[in-house]
Each structure stands twice: as C-alpha cells, then as structure tokens.
Amino acid sequence: MTWRAGIFSRTAVAAVAAGALTACLPASGSEDDDKAAVPPGAKAECPAIKAPGDSPARQVRGMWIATVGGIDWPKASAKTVQRQQADFRKLLDTAKAMNLNAVFVQIRPNSDAFYPSPYEPWSQWITGTPGKDPGYDVLGFMLKEAHARNLEFHAWFNPYRISRQADLKKLAPGSPARKHPDWVRKYGKGLWYDPGLPQVRDLATKAVMDVVRKYDIDAVHFDDYFYPYPEGGADYPDQATYKTYGKGMKKADWRRQNVDVLVRGLSEKIREAKPWVQFGISPFGVWRNKSTDPAGSPTRALQSYDDQYADTRKWIKEGWVDYITPQLYWAVGDPRADYAGLVKWWADLVEGTGVQLTIGQAAYRVGENAAWRKPGELSRHLTLNRRHPAVRGDVYFSAASLAANKRGFARALFDDHYSRPAIPPAVKTGGAKGGGAKGGGRAPVPIQDLRARADGKGVRVQWRPSRDATAYAVYRVEGKKARCARVDPGSLVATVRGGGVIDPGAKPGKTYTYYVTALDRTHHESAPGRGATVTAAGG
Numbered sequence: 001m002t003w004r005a006g007i008f009s010r011t012a013v014a015a016v017a018a019g020a021l022t023a024c025l026p027a028s029g030s031e032d033d034d035k036a037a038v039p040p041g042a043k044a045e046c047p048a049i050k051a052p053g054d055s056p057a058r059q060v061r062g063m064w065i066a067t068v069g070g071i072d073w074p075k076a077s078a079k080t081v082q083r084q085q086a087d088f089r090k091l092l093d094t095a096k097a098m099n100l101n102a103v104f105v106q107i108r109p110n111s112d113a114f115y116p117s118p119y120e121p122w123s124q125w126i127t128g129t130p131g132k133d134p135g136y137d138v139l140g141f142m143l144k145e146a147h148a149r150n151l152e153f154h155a156w157f158n159p160y161r162i163s164r165q166a167d168l169k170k171l172a173p174g175s176p177a178r179k180h181p182d183w184v185r186k187y188g189k190g191l192w193y194d195p196g197l198p199q200v201r202d203l204a205t206k207a208v209m210d211v212v213r214k215y216d217i218d219a220v221h222f223d224d225y226f227y228p229y230p231e232g233g234a235d236y237p238d239q240a241t242y243k244t245y246g247k248g249m250k251k252a253d254w255r256r257q258n259v260d261v262l263v264r265g266l267s268e269k270i271r272e273a274k275p276w277v278q279f280g281i282s283p284f285g286v287w288r289n290k291s292t293d294p295a296g297s298p299t300r301a302l303q304s305y306d307d308q309y310a311d312t313r314k315w316i317k318e319g320w321v322d323y324i325t326p327q328l329y330w331a332v333g334d335p336r337a338d339y340a341g342l343v344k345w346w347a348d349l350v351e352g353t354g355v356q357l358t359i360g361q362a363a364y365r366v367g368e369n370a371a372w373r374k375p376g377e378l379s380r381h382l383t384l385n386r387r388h389p390a391v392r393g394d395v396y397f398s399a400a401s402l403a404a405n406k407r408g409f410a411r412a413l414f415d416d417h418y419s420r421p422a423i424p425p426a427v428k429t430g431g432a433k434g435g436g437a438k439g440g441g442r443a444p445v446p447i448q449d450l451r452a453r454a455d456g457k458g459v460r461v462q463w464r465p466s467r468d469a470t471a472y473a474v475y476r477v478e479g480k481k482a483r484c485a486r487v488d489p490g491s492l493v494a495t496v497r498g499g500g501v502i503d504p505g506a507k508p509g510k511t512y513t514y515y516v517t518a519l520d521r522t523h524h525e526s527a528p529g530r531g532a533t534v535t536a537a538g539g
Contacts, residue, residue: 037467044446045530046484051443052517052525056386057489058425060323060358060393061418062102063095063402064156067125068109069164072399074126081136084126088142092149094403098410099418101495102152104221104282104395107139108207111162111177111193115139115215119207121172131172143215150471150497152424154219154280155211159204159262161225162191176203185238188231195227195258195309196241205266212273218521219278220270224327226259226310229302255309267320276441276522278427280323282360282395283312285330285342297345299337316355322427324350325395327360331371332380340384347388354428358393359385363401366409375407379416392425421495423473427522444469444518447529452514454537455502461514462500463529469518471497473525476506480533481513487528495519508538 065072073091078084095103107114112123112130115138121131126138139155146153162177163170166186171177177184177191183203185194193200208220227236238255246254263281270279284304288296292303295313304310315321326346330337343359350357361381365372378396385391396402402410427441449464461474474494475487494501506512512535515528 037465038445038448040445040468042445042448044527045448046446046527049484049486049527051527052487052489054425055489056389057420057422057492058392058523059422060102060152060356060395060424061098061100061422062104062152062154062358062393062395063100063363063399064395064397065091065103065105065399066109066397067106067114067123068158070125076128081134085141085145089145091399091403092145092151094399095151096149098402098414099421100151101422101424102154102218102395103146103399104154104156105142105146106156106158107142107211108157109161110158110164111175111203112172113139113207114142115211117207117210119203119210120176121174124172130170131174139211139215143217147216147497150495152218154221154278155215155217156221156223157204157208157211158225159222160193160195160200160227162193164190166191185236187228187234187236190228192228192236194238194241195255195262196238196245201258201262201265204262205269208266209269209273212270212277217277219280219322220266222263222281224282224284224304224308224310226304226308227255228308230307252306252309256305256311259309260311260314263315264318264320276427278322278522279320280325280356281312281315281321282325282327283310284308285326285328285360286337287311287313297337298341300335301337313349316350316353319354321355323356323358325358325360327362327397328381329360329362329365329397331365331377332384334371339381343381343384343388343391347390350390356392356425356428357390358395359391361394361396363396363409364398366401366406373407375409376412376416378409379412382413382417393422420490421492423489423492423495423519423525424523426524441522441524442520443524443526444520446526447472447516447518450514450516450529450532452512452532452534454506454534456537457502458504459506459512459514459534459536460500460502461516461532463516465499466518466526468520469526470521471495471519473517473519474501474503475515475517475528476503477513477515478510479513480511481531483530485515485528485531487515487517506536508536511535 073088074084078087113120114123124130126134143153168178183193183200185192242251267279270277286299286301288303288305289299290296328339328342330339332339361378444466447463447466452459452461475491476493477491513531513533515531517528518526
C-alpha cells in the first residue's frame with residue numbers, strides 16, 4: 001500500500017492490510033428499503049447470541065478540519081465549487097484510508113457561518129468575501145459526504161472569536177459585531193466578543209442551537225478558545241462589563257462563571273432538543289499546574305483555569321460535557337509538560353464520571369524540533385495510552401498534516417495502531433439522555449437475511465437493514481464457521497451505512513464467514529444476525 005501526495009488512492013484503500021470492505025453499495029433509505037427493513041421488536045435469527053460488549057478495540061479516531069484561514073479547507077486556490085467540494089472529499093477519503101471514524105469540522109470560525117444562518121453572515125473563508133453566499137449549503141454538503149463514509153460529524157464552533165484582524169469595517173455588513181460594536185473588545189491583533197455580556201452568550205447559544213435543530217450532526221464541539229490566550233501582558237478589556245455584572249466577585253471567578261454559564265446552558269439545551277447529540281470540548285492541555293494547585297498536573301505551563309478562565313475540571317465533575325479532548329501537544333519527556341504524566345492526569349480525572357476522554361494529538365508538530373523529529377513520536381503516544389483504559393481514542397490536528405504524512409508519521413500510526421477499523425465507544429450518557437429508536441441509547445434489533453456471494457470485485461455482502469439502525473459493523477473470519485456465533489472485535493473489517501458492501505480484500509479461493517451487527521447513532525451494537533459463508537472466486 002502506498003501513499004500518493006499524502007493521501008491513499010482508492011486502489012490503495014481497497015488493499016489495506018486488514019482487507020477492509022471499502023466499496024459501499026447504495027445506502028438504504030428508499031421507500032422499498034424501508035418496507036423491507038427489519039422492524040423494531042422483530043425476532044432475532046440468533047436469539048442466544050449476546051451483543052458485543054465494550055472493549056479496548058472501540059476507539060474514537062478523529063481529525064480536525066480547520067477552516068479559519070483555510071488551514072485545512074477550503075483552499076484559496078479552489079476557484080470553483082466543484083474543486084472546493086472535491087478537495088473536501090479528498091480529506092474525508094484520507095480519514096477513511098487511515099481507518100478514522102470521526103471528523104471535527106469548523107463551521108463557525110469567526111462569528112460567521114458555513115451554512116445559511118439567520119444570525120450570522122456567510123464565512124469569508126468559503127468565497128474570500130465576508131457575507132458572500134457560496135451558492136450551496138456548505139454544511140449540508142459536508143455532513144452528507146461524511147455520513148456517506150460513516151464518519152461521525154462533530155460541528156466545531158468558536159464561541160467568542162470575531163476576527164483575526166481589528167477593523168470592524170472589514171466584517172460583513174450583516175455581522176452582529178458591526179450591529180452591536182458595544183459587544184466587541186479589541187485584544188491583541190483581533191476582535192472578540194465579551195463573554196461577560198448576556199447578549200453574547202445568547203448569540204452563541206442561538207448559533208449552536210440553530211445548527212442542532214436543522215442538521216443531523218453527531219456532536220457540538222468547542223475548542224480551546226474561551227477568553228483569549230494572554231498577549232503581551234495586557235489584561236482583557238472588560239472592566240466596564242465587570243463593574244456592571246461582577247456583583248462583588250473576584251474578576252477571575254466572575255470570568256470563569258461567565259464561561260460556566262455558557263457551557264452549562266448549552267449542555268442543557270442540546271440534551272433537551274436532541275438527546276443523542278453529544279457535547280464535547282477540546283481545551284488547552286493543562287488545567288492547572290501542581291505547583292499552583294495540589295489537584296493540578298505535574299507540569300510547568302500556561303494554565304487554562306487561570307489564563308483562559310476555563311474550568312475544565314468542573315465541567316467534567318458536573319457532567320456538563322459528554323466528552324473531553326485535551327490538547328496534549330507535548331512530546332514524551334518534555335520538561336514543561338511530559339505527555340506521559342499529562343495523559344495519566346486526565347485519565348485519573350475522568351475516572352468514574354461517565355465523561356469520555358479522547359486525546360488531542362499534535363500532528364502539525366512532527367519534524368518541528370528535536371523532540372518531534374522521530375516519525376514514531378505520535379505512535380508512541382498511542383502506545384502509552386493503552387496503560388490508561390479511560391483513554392478512548394485520539395483526534396489529530398489537523399487534516400492537512402495527516403494527509404502530508406511528514407516523515408512517515410501517519411503511515412506509522414496506521415501500521416502500529418490503525419490497520420483495522422474501529423467502532424467508537426458507546427456514548428454512556430446516551431441512555432440517560434432519552435435514547436429510543438433513531439435517538440440512541442439502546443442497541444437496534446439485529447439484521448436479517450445476510451447473503452454473501454463471490455463476484456469479480458471480491459465478495460458481495462448484503463443484508464436486510466434494521467429499521468432503527470444508523471450503521472452496520474461487518475466482521476469476517478476465515479473458514480466455515482457456525483451460523484450463529486459471537487463476533488470478535490479483531491475480526492472487524494468495516495463499518496458502513498446502507499444494506500451492503502463489497503469486500504475487495506477476500507483472497508481468491510479462500511472460504512470466509514461474514515457476520516453483521518447493527519449500530520444506533522450512539523454506537524450501541526446489536527447481536528449479530530445469522531452468518532453467511534462463501535468461497536471467494538478465482539481459486
């Protein structure tokens with residue numbers, strides 16, 4: 001298998017070491033498909049077989065797709081919609097070739113939108129002109145393409161950032177910042193909304209909930225930008241707001257409360273509107289240093305609690321987030337913040353809380369200095385993660401860095417850790433959030449009528465879909481096996497949407513038995529339906 005311009009070709013995708021099923025048949029969803037689907041409550045073909053449980057093989061494997069400044073997409077060189085869309089598909093194909101299962105896509109980078117919004121203008125990063133309609137629903141397109149590849153879509157919002165430059169007049173005429181300049185603060189080289197203003201929290205909440213209600217996203221995602229990172233020793237210019245709303249609190253405590261109110265309020269609204277939509281945050285990797293607070297980490301670095309007023313530890317303890325993805329952008333052995341010590345600290349923090357921990361990994365740093373020149377540094381991080389069962393996966397910044405495969409680091413990740421696909425862990429809060437058919441929180445009924453036959457492209461595997469399923473996991477074992485049997489995570493070869501796949505990795509003349517399970521949208525998995533045995537053609 002080869003890398004081509006940093007991206008697996010489709011031919012190479014079909015030849016992954018695990019023999020992954022990659023050529024999907026048309027997804028189900030037509031009227032005929034729905035009539036033929038297995039209804040909820042149907043009798044299982046293998047009633048004695050239990051559904052697979054949780055295992056270390058279940059992982060979130062994601063990448064951030066940054067749109068601000070065209071970091072990952074869209075590129076200024078993409079002059080047409082067709083080229084722009086083709087570039088996005090290539091990024092998603094990179095994710096699938098790497099056996100990733102989630103993308104975190106920035107859709108509100110600067111109080112703007114990658115979708116038609118009643119509150120904010122179209123983002124300048126789509127067309128190059130603030131407020132200009134690109135002529136298509138960008139988010140709708142991205143979401144459809146991600147789900148077609150069975151990639152989770154985490155909609156990434158920046159709550160307070162307005163602009164990376166400081167001139168209000170350069171913003172789109174319809175920008176809320178131009179309409180309400182009293183909400184805006186200049187800090188460093190850019191413009192920010194004041195988090196202490198109720199109107200600002202209301203705008204951010206409306207922007208997020210508009211997307212939650214209108215689009216079939218899998219999660220709402222915030223990154224590490226709350227109050228801005230300190231610049232030049234200057235304090236954030238919110239003295240007037242503090243005087244109005246501080247109510248005798250210390251300024252630092254008041255600022256943290258402002259962020260807490262937004263996080264808690266959004267958590268409640270998302271769960272009320274769509275209980276299956278996750279809410280996750282990717283903060284700076286250090287909450288507090290142990291030298292400052294006995295509960296802190298063994299580090300000597302900026303502290304998000306003190307410098308950005310982000311009390312990540314509290315959000316976890318209170319259960320306001322479904323997952324946390326700290327950005328642990330340090331190498332193993334770094335004297336300021338050793339990756340090994342930090343990952344242990346975060347794993348200990350989430351223990352027993354029900355909050356899922358994934359680690360933000362610095363793909364962009366590969367080759368940056370002596371500590372990052374070894375192509376296996378990130379692979380080493382994932383090996384260390386195995387010591388901590390609370391770590392349930394990794395997310396890479398960013399997509400362009402993965403595609404570039406600098407010094408072969410992405411290939412090392414694939415060879416060492418990602419040669420087989422993975423199902424994300426079931427969202428533990430899904431049941432508490434309500435669940436139900438299509439809503440998440442319980443396993444769908446098993447599929448029925450699994451059929452496997454050899455053809456010129458490999459083995460064609462088809463089944464009757466489960467009506468309350470979102471996706472399916474396909475398992476393959478060598479030889480003729482029992483029609484009803486438990487599945488092993490080590491035999492997983494694909495997760496797909498729709499009612500069938502083609503397995504191009506089946507070796508001619510060999511006999512295989514296939515099993516398929518059904519997954520709800522929060523990754524609760526059914527027992528397998530009856531297996532199907534086939535001998536691949538060509539032997």
